Amino acid sequence: MMLIPCPHCGPRDENEFRYGGQAGVAYPGTPAELTDDEWAGYVFRRDNPKGWFHERWYHVHGCRVWFTVERHTVTHEIRDAPS
């Protein structure tokens, strides 16, 4: 079980959180102009790196805040936690 640093509550057990996947996926700026494949990219395709990953977590069983961390997908180390 990982210890995940919630910006509000500090380090808490992983099972208090829900996972949100890749961080920073912006809604398309010009949705009316997107091709089907561009929509597929926005809806379905996400980064899946073996290494450092910017990702979202939700402290669902705590303060209920959403936040972003940078975590390594092999070692599970979290290096860039919100302050």
Added chain:
Amino acid sequence: MTHPDFLWRDPDPRPAYDVVIVGGGGHGLATAYYLARDHGITNVAVLEKGWLAGGNMARNTTIIRSNYLWDESAALYEHSLRLWEGLSDELGYDLQFSQRGVLNLAHSVADVREGRRRVNANRLNGIDAEWLDAAEVKKFCPVLDVSGSARHPVLGATLQRRGGIAKHDHVAWALARRADAYGIDLIQDCEVTGFEITGGRVRAVRTSRGRIAAGKVALAAAGHTSVLAGHAGLRLPLQSHPLQALVSELLEPVLDCVVMSNAVHVYVSQAHKGELVMGAGIDACNSYGQRGAFHVIEAQMAAALELFPIFSRVRVLRTWAGVVDVSPDASPIIGPTPVDGLYVNAGWGTGGFKATPGAGSVYAHTIAHGVPHPLAEPFALERFATGALIDEHGAAAVAH
């Protein structure tokens, strides 16, 4: 004591092959076997970064069934199940394929509706399926707690009698031995680190053991498919997650069928040797670490003990995890890619062991002909742009 005969050679890579398969798990080996058996293509190498079948093929819980909801999946998985039914004889190896029946439990009215719907859908597709009420479930699997006061009440279950389990290592070894006998090179300790692509066409793979030219390159790398696709400039709709399982100490025979419960994310069978084999759902976060979190195992054991109070004193022997490649609709991706000569077979996620022969046969056809096998066609990459998803999240929620 003398060493038994080796089942395959351990060759060094040659400079060029007609087809290079990346990944020596069950799917890579089956693809190699069917390329030779069905298409006479034997100038083939299977490149494996570790040892043969040491990835998910060595780590899965071996449930085999074909009772998927949608026509496309039912056809593909049933094709695979039919191949399983003849595979021990064909490969000349006892795969310990045991059609002992797979129960999928229903714990709520919604589960009952889904289950009955799936039984009807399966029957329309010519797949054996039965609906059992709680009393019938108790008769089929007496060690299950179906009493009304249970934490997870059993309201009924779907049953596929032709479903069951097999011995995963035997499957890998049998396929490897046959592929090797066709002259196919199974090359271990050989990691693919990149591709040579010119004029939109793949020409060679770069590996930890040098450059290998290839007429065609076929990915069969399960949890590492995104990493490989990235080397070819492709971004696939896949996410890699840990999937955990565990075995108990050896027991006398106590459970003679497979029991799955999608709602509480647990499934159980008893292997031939006697250990209980249990699995859970994926760990939520992305990971290539081949390990998962203990709270997932804990939740799974808690649910298992509610369903099987008789197991309360059983001890866990070991737990482990594999890296599974999950797609947005819980269905695989099979077919050509935007790079000429580069093919992908991935996204089998938590449920690709059962598809080992089926995937191998349709993938080999797709590679040999350069166009998708009819059973593979609906599973091509294009579906994410057209919207023709094959959503198996519902009825098959835990898609083992």
